Amino acid sequence: MASNTGLADPEKVHAATVMEQIREDHSDEKKSYVDEVTEVPSVEYGEDESPQDYGTDDPFPVDPNAPVEQQFTFRAVFVGCALGAVISASNVYLGLKTGWTFGASMFGSIFGFAILKPMSKALPERFGGGYFGPKENVCLQSASTAAGSLGLLFSSGFPAAYQLGLLGESPSADFGRIITFTICCAYVGIFFTMPLRRLYILKLKLTFPSSVATAYTIRSLHVGTRAAAIARKKTVALAVSFAISIIWRVTSEYAPGIMWDWHWSWWFYRAGWKWIICAESWGWIWEWTPAFIGCGLLVPMNSSVSFVGGAALAWAIIGPALVTTGRAFGKAYSDAYPGYWDYSNMVLDDPVHAPSPEYWMIWPGCMLLLTASVAEIAANYRTIATAFSVMLSPLVERIRPGKARVFDKEDGFYDPVPEDEQTPWWMWVGGLIASTIMTMCVMKYQFGQNAGITLLSIIFAFIFSLVGAECVGRVSVNPVTTLGNFSQLIFGGISKGSGMPAAQNQLNNGLTGMITLAAAEQCSDMLGDLKVTHLLGASPRVQLYSQCCGALVSIFLSAAMYVVFSTAYPCINTLSSSKCTFPAPDVSAWRAVSLAVSEPSLPIPLSSGITALVLGGLVIVSTAVKYRFFAPETHKYFPNWNAVGIAMVLGPTNTYPVAMMFGSLIAFLWRRRFPASWLMYGYAIAAGMIAGEGLGGIVNAALEIGKVSGSLYGTSVGCPMNEYCG
Secondary structure, rough: OOOOOOOOOOOOOOOOOOHHHHHOOOOHHHHOOOOOEEEEEEEEOOOOEEEEOOOOOOOOOOOOOOOOOOOOOOHHHHHHHHHHHHHHHHHHHHHHHHHHOOHHHHHHHHHHHHHHHHHHOOOOOHHOOOOOOOHHHHHHHHHHHOOOHHHHOHHOOHHHHHOOOOOOOOOOHHHHHHHHHHHHHHHHHHHHHHHHHHHHHHHHHOOOOHHHHHHHHHHHHOOOOHHHHHHHHHHHHHHHHHHHHHHHHHHHHHOOOHHEEEOOHHHHOOOOOOOHHHHHHHHHOOOOOOOHHHHHHHHOOHHHHHHHHHHHHHHHHHHHHHHHHOOOOOEEEOOOOOOEEOOOOOOOOOOOOOOOHHHHHHHHHHHHHHHHHHHHHHHHHHHHHHHHHHHHHHHHHHHHHOOOOOOOOOOOOOOOOOOHOOOOOHHHHHHHHHHHHHHHHHHHHHHEEEEEEEEHHHHHHHHHHHHHHHHHHHHHHOOOOHHHHHHHHHHHEEEEEEEOOOOHHHHHHHHHHHHHHHHHHHHHHHHHHHHHHHHHOOOOHHHHHHHHHHHHHHHHHHHHHHHHHHHHHHHHHOOOOOOOOOOOOOOOOOHHHHHHHHHHOOOOHHHHHHHHHHOOOHHHHHHHHHHHHHOOOHHHOOOOHHHHHHHHHHHOHHHHHHHHHHHHHHHHHHHHHHHHHHHHHHHHHHHHHEEEEEEEEHHHHHHOOOOOOHHOOOOOOOOOOOOOOO
């Protein structure tokens, strides 16, 4: 999440951030655990126009003039789900296009306020009017977040299964069982998240940068004499950036080589600089993508630098070295353009001895992501046992009264929320049991998977969700696809050991991986919402209700959008061409892992495996050194290994790291030169850019189905080989 200067005085724009002040002034539990706390907006203006700094750990002060408000309302859930539906649809597009998805929290918070605040004043209570306050706004944004999730299922596991011929003729023919499977994935993740609240939010006090930004935004919209003016400015900023992004995404489809992708090295190549075509071959292209420039506005500089650094390591150093030494191979695009090669081919006859650079790089990338997350968890292992005792303490109290552990205010696990607003143990335990049984039945009767394997996959999904929560809580990056890939490796090995046919093994390891992916995604999204809930003093129980409602929207809409996109672009579900409009990088990795774990011997090139082990060891050593020998405030100078790994797995498509770095530089300069303006507009503009590109992609899909798209009527000017490149 993008950083922001913590202001102690309007003139002192370079004062220490909130978290730095906490480290200097206090000796608390956070010192032991937080390694890469990012800078977040921690300032709002009070009644006397002076900055108010409330930090990122404890609940904000309650507005004494605020009336009592209802938190869980039909209007909040309905509007939240409607806004989340926009993000859900855009996330399917972004996932297929880039392998990334974005949360709906900020988008839902601001647009939801813009819709409900005027309505609350204009209408009588029986028709949706009445006081609309910050706690109800939290309910709205939580429903929006849940409704906008699950897009990654349809940009990784499902397309891979169709490419391998493991499911039916088409997604529309399989729509029923796709829906039941998605229902299982959604609710398992929601229910086992609730007990993790005390661990990650109350004890470890993880920052959840984007959630803290959302909490400050919601408070600024509702509290203070300037609330109405601030709300109006934020809403206008979001709406304008949202509209511009949609228009830009749609119109650029008709001139992609001019308005969207700048193939600069191709232009120099055609001008006579023949050697520079290598930059085009390795994916060094400039792209005017609002989503990733907006994402760069939000993430910390460390993440963007690590992302670009990982891309440079993989696709400017290791990749060219592999080709030069004959350990990986590309494919020439055309004899008419010597030197122009495709290094991203994933349809391989001999993946061990003749891999493409992208296939070769999958294994070191996956190892980096896995070891980076596990090492962070291991560094904080003492809290895990306590967290489990917290989760089970209500049950222990029922079985053996007086024997459950009691937590005082000084203990990090003490819960300040009134008991009637907490989520009772029977609610989340009952929901978890019911969703687990449903998942076992669906997997057994619709996909032919052993019920015991399904239960084991849910257990692993919980463990991997801890890893995802760590990543999101610290740096707002959740490597859920990689966690799903690792689950594939585990369960593919189990299936292969049982003598299962290769095709059934591939289907089973893919489905269990998707359970892990979806559960980890739901868990991190819900914990982020619970961070907002904690800061604004709202009810965790209400968030569970709104998440359950929002998930229903995501289940049906995400699946429907997948059907729409696969109908408009059949190449998503086939292996026909690497030139598909949707490169779907996660699908390539998912398919490769499915094939690898079902083969008699593991089809990993020896040099790739050795590199993966070396990099994994480097990450473990780096993390150990960071915690053992360096103070917490210096941890931000260590590489973000998750971002490095993502750059490797993404393939030679370096438009996204470069665009994100560009956004981070804009945010850095904006915060330095105009801090007040950044506080007012920064996050709203970023949210609008991300949502706008996704919705623009949906419009493009509709134009493709209607046979009036850029692929039919657009120009190829500026595109390589004079072929349309939209």
